[in-house]
Amino acid sequence: MINSFLILIGRIISKISSILNLGSGSTWPGHIALNLNPKFIRQTINRNPDLKVILTVGTNGKTTTSKLIKHLLEQEKIKVFYNESGANLLNGIASSIIKHSTLNGSLNYDVALFEVDENILPLMLNETEPQGLVILNLFRDQLDRYGEVNTIANKWSNAISKLTKSILFINGDDPKLTHIAKESKLKSYFFGLDESKMIKRDLPHDVDSVYCPSCQNKLNFKKIAYSHLGDFICPNCEFKKEKTHTFVEIKPPLPGTYNVYNTNAAALLVKKLFGIDEKKIQKYLDNFKPAFGRQEIFEIEGKKIMVLLSKNPTGFNQSIEMVMEMKQDDDNILIILNDRIPDGRDVSWIWDVDFEEFIDDMDNMFISGDRTYDMALRLKYANSSKSQKSKIKSQNYNLKLKTFENLNEAIKIALEELPRNEILYILPTYSAMLEVRKILTGKKIL
């Protein structure tokens, strides 16, 4: 009874806030519902025994993977709803339930798909035991908010150990996640990158998971995809990579190695839980559209802009690698570093990004955001030693860097200077990505 009332209230709030264009309408209804009834999520899900719940969690790729799963299921005529627009805390999940349920609390869908914030996963698993839990990866991200990687891994492991029926879909190239799956005794499927696509190289420095999660010895990596994802084995206790599903026959709809993981995670889930085969998956993927700010392309007065959300070291390295892959002679890049709550207040992570590997190839760099100069400094110090040595007293590297504290101005000038046939790549943190979209779609700058 109370839940019907909460759903009604929630709907009214959404309506009002969308009419008044107040924004943040997407989490308020759930926020209020949970305040008045902390069991709202559990009760509404329990009321719908036929509803399958699927959760996706991980540092990077939650939104893209969820979009992929949703798309694949919908193509198969399975009805699915999803907590869109990154509302991935409990209030966002409750809001999504309110939005999609009837007034008496029925959810007329086959699948409820939720992307879940890393910190929230244990709370969410208290509310419901999902049919499928996809764990994509665990990288350093917003240490001020999430704490250290081991803290998150322990929280996940504890929460998952209480589950009895869920099926896990795990990135098998990640040692910590593999360990969590093996400890859990739940049925687990592993996805990964085909070894032929991994390369032999040194582990990058930003790795948090290179010690054996079982016995603390240093792991041997035969090959690496990126960061600590790869083909690992412990020389001491023989903990090693499981055989993974790599779907080599499927072509991911988005570029970048990380999207191979996202695609394989989605493919494995829909194959095992819904029996959709590889042939169909490929066919369905051909008309997939990317999520907000994830390789999203905008066209403004005939000029092309591609936005690549870059919010932590691993994600940023992947964005850079992708820009280097895609760009021709053009290299117009705008990096935006904000330090608001959704970005993490601590910007020290930019020093874990490997700018060194590409900075000397870049001629046209624009920098903006709350922490414009922190980013400019990072790039100044990323310049190769050789080119600096020749100009010792005048290390005025900012010659190449155009800094703008005002984002509107940065985008305006970057676009003005952009030659017609080239692409402007924008690499923003999360809140900066939202700002960029607002500016580009509102076309405020033109």
Next chain:
Amino acid sequence: MNKNYLPKAIRHSLTIGWLYPDLMSTYGDRGNIIVLQKRCEWRNIEVKILHLNPGFDHKLLATCNMLFMGGAQDKQQQIVAQDLKKEKVETLKKMVDDGVPGLYICGAYQLLGKYYKEADGTKILGLGIFDLYTENPGENHPRLIGNIIAELAGSTWQVADGKKTTSYAPQATRHIVGFENHGGRTYLGKNVKPFAKVIKGFGNNGEDGTEGAIYKNAIGTYLHGPILPKNPEIADYLIKKALEVKYKDEIGLEDLDDSLEQKAKEIIEKRYNVKV
């Protein structure tokens, strides 16, 4: 050019020992190493970075002219503690006492103290190089997280400045900025001086207004962000001291253009209305 500048023909060189980069490198810590390396290279000072990971030969330590050690996760700190056997600790102690400059951040800062007391009362012994101890008040007390602005404790500590090539004349106190994120509260003993005085933020314990510690030329601090990019005067202090201890002579450093560094610092000062 001032005669005290490094003559171009003479190539000074420094070896910087980075203690446990595989384990103690959590908050963009390698940024500090990058800054030290670049600021040496831009001045024609040859620099070698030694990565001292578990199992390293303790004799390597003694070849270093400067040491750096960053923060870590608890689990990784245990591996480090196991590796820091008697010989290594003794060498490290002697080096610090001999004035070898060093920068020890967060977890490393705590490790160099006398002990770390866990919330349940368990005492983990530190290396006893800094006269200080750290206590974790437990989960009911929040971690100390946020931007921090502090003022270098001017009377005990002078910043090397490229413009003043002949001496470390005390200057007007200067601000340093960074980001802190620690659960432990550190309390200083008599034999160390605070590194800085907190203007905005928490510092050692959120109570007594001190931030970090300085003993001889070794600096312990909770500032990451990392600390050196936005506070290049600290980087230069370490470089200058390292050269002077190595070459047993007073050495001036060439000026570098730090205008971007200054702007990055000012953004934070302005945000908290701290007068520059």
